[in-house]
Structures are given as structure tokens and as C-alpha cells.
Amino acid sequence: MSFSITRRGALAAVAGVATGALHAHARAAAFPDGRPLRLIVPYTPGGGTDAVARFIAEKIHAETGWTVIVENRPGAGGNIGLDAVAKARPDGLTLALGQTANLAINPALLPKMPFDPAKDFAPVVLVASLPVVMVVRADSAWKTLADGVKAMQAQPGAVKQALAASGTVGHLAGELLAYRAKFQVLNVPYKGAAPALTDLLGGSTDYMFATPQAVQEMIKGRRLRALAVTSQARLPILPDVPTVAESGYRGFEAVDWKAIVAPAGTPAAVVRAINAAAEKALSKPATIALLASEGSVPLGGTPERAQQYIRDEQQKWARLIQDARITLE
Numbered sequence: 001m002s003f004s005i006t007r008r009g010a011l012a013a014v015a016g017v018a019t020g021a022l023h024a025h026a027r028a029a030a031f032p033d034g035r036p037l038r039l040i041v042p043y044t045p046g047g048g049t050d051a052v053a054r055f056i057a058e059k060i061h062a063e064t065g066w067t068v069i070v071e072n073r074p075g076a077g078g079n080i081g082l083d084a085v086a087k088a089r090p091d092g093l094t095l096a097l098g099q100t101a102n103l104a105i106n107p108a109l110l111p112k113m114p115f116d117p118a119k120d121f122a123p124v125v126l127v128a129s130l131p132v133v134m135v136v137r138a139d140s141a142w143k144t145l146a147d148g149v150k151a152m153q154a155q156p157g158a159v160k161q162a163l164a165a166s167g168t169v170g171h172l173a174g175e176l177l178a179y180r181a182k183f184q185v186l187n188v189p190y191k192g193a194a195p196a197l198t199d200l201l202g203g204s205t206d207y208m209f210a211t212p213q214a215v216q217e218m219i220k221g222r223r224l225r226a227l228a229v230t231s232q233a234r235l236p237i238l239p240d241v242p243t244v245a246e247s248g249y250r251g252f253e254a255v256d257w258k259a260i261v262a263p264a265g266t267p268a269a270v271v272r273a274i275n276a277a278a279e280k281a282l283s284k285p286a287t288i289a290l291l292a293s294e295g296s297v298p299l300g301g302t303p304e305r306a307q308q309y310i311r312d313e314q315q316k317w318a319r320l321i322q323d324a325r326i327t328l329e
Contacts (some may be wrong), residue, residue, distance in 0.1 A: 042081025059281035078102030090265035123306035127297035131231035173254035210294030
């Protein structure tokens, strides 16, 4: 008798699991059931992150028919937009295009964060990674990275690094180089790449780590000289520029990656449905060409890969910020 009850209970449990799995599959298959998705960009319209977000949204729509609305919510180094997603309903309809600064650097650099990047998001997919380029004026005496390092070691705290903003990958790339090469960096922060580059060209600062798209034309026009890129491999759009790693700093890498994230608690089946749609968009030749034109490398992969990648980056930048005692002052 007890066996019969146990057997019936086991069968009921199996049936319940199967039913739950079918319901989860049905929800994923129906998602988003005609409802629009919001992809929040935590920066102003017209920038590199915004352009990539709109292109990906367009390709997802072309592949799936889903309506993806890109919404700009700038401010606080990307924290305002990411915070809105962290606190959104976890139904997969509100997403963010996060990146290195707001998901990996800010948590270790800022004394207080409005959200916990390690707990408040469900990573969906990695989009792309973008290195920065160390540039100097074309008439600079520095011909190589080694020249710059030698000058900075000889004049502790006197050589000026221009920053598009504090807390960016360009900022931390400079700090990482200073830490590895054992020199003291003097940071001069600006409100954007444009004014920083203007002052660099004018001689107010000595060098800068900038995005390839911000400096590519100035390098071609011989107004700036590129000394090194911070990716593991050379960039196809700057094939003659060596990496920092091959210039004597093995393992050096500092990239501005982008990833689509959803609020924590978003059903796994929904995360995978969005991941599949984004993967199709990222694999399109037009997407690959767009990313390559700005120096980016497509990433993609599973939600699990995105989660591990982001976790590794959080730990990497936290270690540097702690060991090098980097602050925003």
C-alpha cells in the first residue's frame, strides 16, 4: 500500500516537472508575445554604444519580427540606465547594453553603487570588445611605447595623461600601464573624448588612451601617432600599431566590452530566447562589418559564457584598483 502511494507520488512529481518544463518552453516560444522590448543605453544618443545598440535592435527585429525600442538613459557613468534595468520587472522586456565601465570598473572604483552588478543582472549575451589606442601628437618625441615609458619613469608625476572621463577603460588602461611599468601617472580628466583630444593636439597634455573610432582619422591624417593598442592582437584597421603586450608587457589587455543584460530573476528560458535572437543578429555579415570598421571584435556565446566573462572582468579590475590604489581624486 505504501509502495502504491509512493509510486503515485513519484508519477505525479514527474508529471509536474514535465508540465512545468512544457509551460517554460511555451513561455519561451511565445516570448515576447507581441510586446515590445526596451533596450536601455546608459549613454547619450549618437555615441558608439548607442550606434551598436540601434544596429543590433534593427537586426533582431529583422530576424524575429520583435519590436526593440532603444531608450537612452545617460548619467553617472552609465549607472542611471543600468539601475533602471536592475529594478525593472524580470520578464525579459527590459534590457540594457552594459559595458566594462558600469559593470566591472565602477563597482570597484566608486564608494557607493545604486545596484550590485554581480547580483542584480542576468547576463544574456556578450556583444563585442573594443580596445583603446595610446596616442601622442605627431610631433611628439615618443616614437614607441618604450619611449613614453622611459620619459614617464624619468619624470614621476609630471607627464600628463588626458582622460575622456574618469573611470573609463582609457583611464584604467593608463593606470594598468603605470602599474606594470612602475611610473606615476598624472591624470587630466575631461567631459568627453573631443575636448581631451583637442587639448592633446594643443599640447596641454602628453598622451591619451582613446577609442579607435575617436582617433583613426587623426592617425591617418598624421595629426596623431599611435604607439600601441590594448587588445591581445593587433587591429586590422591599425595593422602597423603593436599591442602593449608585444611591446614588453606580456598579458596586457584592456578592452571596452559590451553585453546585453536583463534583470536578475528573468526566467532562463526567456534569457535563452533573447540570446538566440541576439546571436543571429551578431552573426550577420553586416553586423560583423560594422563592428570591425570601428575596431571592435564580435564576441557572442551563451549566457553562461557572458556571466563568466563579466565575473572575470570584475575581479580583474577590482584587483588593479586595489593593488594600484586607484581613486577618482
